[in-house]
Amino acid sequence: MSGDENISGELTERLVRSPCPEAPPVLQRLAGEAGVCFNGKAPWDIQVHDPQVYERILGQGSLGLGEAYMDGLWDAREPDELFNRLLRADIEARLPLRLRLQLLAVTLRQRLFNLQSRGRAFQVGEQHYDTGNDVFSVMLDPTMSYSCGYWRHAGDLAQAQHDKLDLICRKLELRPGEHLLDIGCGWGGLARHAARYFNVEVTGITVSREQQAWAQERCRGLPVRIELMDYRDLQGRYDKLVSVGMFEHVGPRNYAEYFDTALRLLKDEGLFLLHSIGIYATSRTVDPWLDRYIFPNGKLPSAQEIADILDNRFIIEDWHNFGPDYDRTLMAWWENFDTAWPQLEARYSKRFYRMWKYYLLSCAGFFRSCQGQLWQLVLSKRGRDGIYRSLR
Structure with a gap:
């Protein structure tokens, strides 16, 4: 039971x-x-x-x-x-x-207020992503991917997440020896995949101490470095950039600085893949329950907001929406969490159980209703040589 x-x-x-x-x-x-x-x-x-x-x-x-x-x-x-x-x-x-x-x-x-300022940047890590690696490890797939899977050819969550990671690396046209920057690297699933299968060096950043510790352990022996830091403090130049499920925490007041930082970090011939939840129409409202209990200071972008801020900054090489896949991903997470609850209930309250259930299933309904979208954008600097061929 x-x-x-x-x-x-x-x-x-x-x-x-x-x-x-x-x-x-x-x-x-x-x-x-x-x-x-x-x-x-x-x-x-x-x-x-x-x-x-x-x-x-x-x-x-x-x-x-x-x-x-x-x-x-x-x-x-x-x-x-x-x-x-x-x-x-x-x-x-x-x-x-x-x-x-x-x-x-x-x-x-x-x-x-700028709720996503440098001073507040680590709040979501401390409140949500540091909840407990025991919770996330039983809920997620073996890659520890905490973002939408790609279900086009997948029959289960593990395959959907593997396919998502592989799709990202292929969309970025990763080549052996390149240096990939992963902004919001989570538990290191993408960094590990890119280093193992595409022979690239990876620098990943996160605002969660728990994620950093686990990602460092999972990527041990690979050319991967995981740092605890805010994206605004990044330095250097990278062949490719990727950000998966992090842009939702940036906030409209910081969109310009976020993309200007990406422009500064990306080499002229590079590519930047942005993987983000979006909302079907621009909205100034934030769900107060999610803001208080799950993702403090978060704000979902609309397509118009992204397009406006990219104007005169990046070329949009590709814009891929597979929002319905998030419904299926969330339902798989819920099934995993519910099945594993007997392993967790000694450490977490019934109220936590119901909070987590409400979070996962209300979000599944959000994507099923088509209010929620899931976008992957491939961006480049103007003047980049060659023609980009979109992948699905």
Whole structure:
């Protein structure tokens, strides 16, 4: 029996003992527009275990919804499909004024302060990426890739991540003896792959001490150097640049400096591959629950924002979207995490379990709804010799 079944069983018993009143009309209306019911029979319906849920949603919007889930006040058999339906119906645009004000508060914080400054650069590493290598090691594939897999020819997560790493290296046209800079190297999966199979030297940087330590161990004996540092402090010149799943932490106030740094670091004949989550339309809002509990200070870019900042900086040689693959990747991570929970529960609370479940499955719904995109851009400097041939 999974940890989820144990926890859900306890909550179902509470529900039987104490049935909850109906949801307020405004919440019934909003949910109904997405084809969702409170205490309905569909697997994506919200099963309320405590009427506090309604107060939290009305008082704190999506933050209250997420915290109420962490506290065990509601459930759904398929939270991923619940969020797919809510996002496809664009519920956020239909929120009453008092709920929109909750989003406005986070938005103003993003606009008034540089939340991705040098002084804040390591916060996401300390809060999220340093959560525990035991959690990530059971959830991820053997390469420890914490980004979208490439499922075009893959039947499982391990193959999808291997194919993604190989695709990146081939898109970069890596040649033996070149020096690759990996900005946001994670646990060293791409650095290890590039050094082993493409015979290149790799310098990787991360803002997570746990990632640095593990990446150094995994890359032992290879021409790979892993540094704990902010991208703005990088020096030198490199044949190729890559950044996988890091741009989401840069923030609009820093986009110009980020790409100017890349221009400074990249040799004139080099290539830069940017792998990033994107959002289908420019938005100034940030989900307050994700900002507080998972990725502090993060902000997803839109295609327009990226295109605008690249103007007169880089040539866009290729722009590849395989966003639906992230839904499948997240569902695979969830299955791995849930299966391995008995190995972890002595060290982590039930609230952590529910937080992690909410994170993975709400994000799966985000990509399934097509609000979330996954882009790989190949960039070059103007004047680079030769013609770039796109790969898929």
